[in-house]
Amino acid sequence: xxxxxxxxxxxxxxxxxxxxxxxxxxxxxxxxxxxxxxxxxxxxxxxxxxxxxxxxxxxxxxxxxxxxxxxxxxxxxxxxxxxxxxxxxxxxxxxxxxxxxxxxxxxxxxxxxxxxxxxxxxxxxxxxxxxxxxxxxxxxxxxxxxxxxxxxxxxxxxxxxxxxxxxxxxxxxxxxxxxxxxxxxxxxxxxxxxxxxxxxxxxxxxxxxxxxxxxxxxxxxxxxxxxxxxxxxxxxxxxxxxxxxxxxxxxxxxxxxxxxxxxxxxxxxxxxxxxxxxxxxxxxxxxxxxxxxxxxxxxxxxxxxxxxxxxxxxxxxxxxxx
Numbered sequence: 001x002x003x004x005x006x007x008x009x010x011x012x013x014x015x016x017x018x019x020x021x022x023x024x025x026x027x028x029x030x031x032x033x034x035x036x037x038x039x040x041x042x043x044x045x046x047x048x049x050x051x052x053x054x055x056x057x058x059x060x061x062x063x064x065x066x067x068x069x070x071x072x073x074x075x076x077x078x079x080x081x082x083x084x085x086x087x088x089x090x091x092x093x094x095x096x097x098x099x100x101x102x103x104x105x106x107x108x109x110x111x112x113x114x115x116x117x118x119x120x121x122x123x124x125x126x127x128x129x130x131x132x133x134x135x136x137x138x139x140x141x142x143x144x145x146x147x148x149x150x151x152x153x154x155x156x157x158x159x160x161x162x163x164x165x166x167x168x169x170x171x172x173x174x175x176x177x178x179x180x181x182x183x184x185x186x187x188x189x190x191x192x193x194x195x196x197x198x199x200x201x202x203x204x205x206x207x208x209x210x211x212x213x214x215x216x217x218x219x220x221x222x223x224x225x226x227x228x229x230x231x232x233x234x235x236x237x238x239x240x241x242x243x244x245x246x247x248x249x250x251x252x253x254x255x256x257x258x259x260x261x262x263x264x265x266x267x268x269x270x271x272x273x274x275x276x277x278x279x280x281x282x283x284x285x286x287x288x289x290x291x292x293x294x295x296x297x298x299x300x301x302x303x304x305x306x307x308x309x310x311x312x313x314x315x316x317x318x319x320x321x322x
Contacts, residue, residue, distance in 0.1 A: 005320070006044075007045065008085070009035065009084075010084055011049070011050060011051065015049060022048045022049075022073060027295035037070070038309060043316075044312065048066040049066065049079075051097065054101065062079040083315065084101060089158075095115065106319050108268065108318045109269065112264065117286040120157055120184050124186075127257060130257070132282055133149075136181060137154060137180055143171055148187075151169045152168050152169075153168070153185065153187075191276055192277050194275050199223055201223075202224050203224075204285075206287075207271045207273065209268070209270065212258045212267075215243065215306070218240070219243065220241055223238075223239070224237075238299075250273050269287060272284050272286075
């Protein structure tokens with residue numbers, strides 16, 4: 001049997017040192033206890049930490065970390081890593097840390113894939129045929145886009161979970177944020193829903209791709225509780241959709257994007273679609289760290305567990321590449 005590999009699952013503010021468990025949300029404590037148990041079956045020794053506890057000056061080490069022993073969480077220090085599962089935020093500062101760590105140990109995902117997925121402007125530049133028109137959020141660009149479209153969407157360039165998103169239909173409602181390169185505006189996609197899934201109005205479809213393969217189960221439609229933002233963390237509702245239920249045109253786009261990302265495999269990412277009034281699928285976002293866990297009211301264990309097992313297998317494959 002090959003020697004055990006030490007993996008750090010590294011988060012942002014979700015992980016704290018001061019309590020009796022790593023996560024502030026109890027559901028995540030349960031989920032990542034399960035990740036740890038599944039990892040053990042694959043000869044992976046998994047620790048959970050905050051990215052601020054990473055020391056990459058010589059070898060990559062966690063100055064402190066949480067470990068699940070099968071019964072309780074406990075604290076450990078000076079954990080040297082063989083690989084890292086990157087779950088922490090992307091911005092211009094953490095980008096440097098991600099790159100530095102990846103030069104020393106295998107990281108899931110590759111920092112370049114992470115950047116493409118997190119940078120909405122770069123996503124558009126690479127996949128213009130599939131993504132709504134996207135520009136830097138300057139007043140000049142807003143004026144031009146409002147002349148072309150009835151509405152535009154204002155977003156943080158590197159944001160997630162629907163934070164900071166606004167729908168604008170009048171130039172008077174647009175305020176230029178500084179620095180402008182941290183914000184984007186995007187063509188608004190109007191939709192009447194997807195009748196086949198009994199979905200009306202605003203929605204998106206999250207598809208999960210692991211190692212270039214669209215998952216058979218665990219993809220899902222998200223519908224906002226109210227308004228236009230459908231993220232589960234913002235109160236959105238969820239309905240699972242199997243692979244064979246996803247329209248052929250969307251599957252073709254998934255295949256094209258997955259092919260463009262072949263050089264980053266093994267990898268994990270999601271593609272979020274919206275369908276316009278003509279049922280044309282538009283890629284509205286790529287996500288390099290889709291939430292995959294089941295201790296949440298809208299999640300179903302039997303739909304999430306196959307993905308979780310695939311993620312553990314992907315971590316093993318990634319760490320064994322070097």
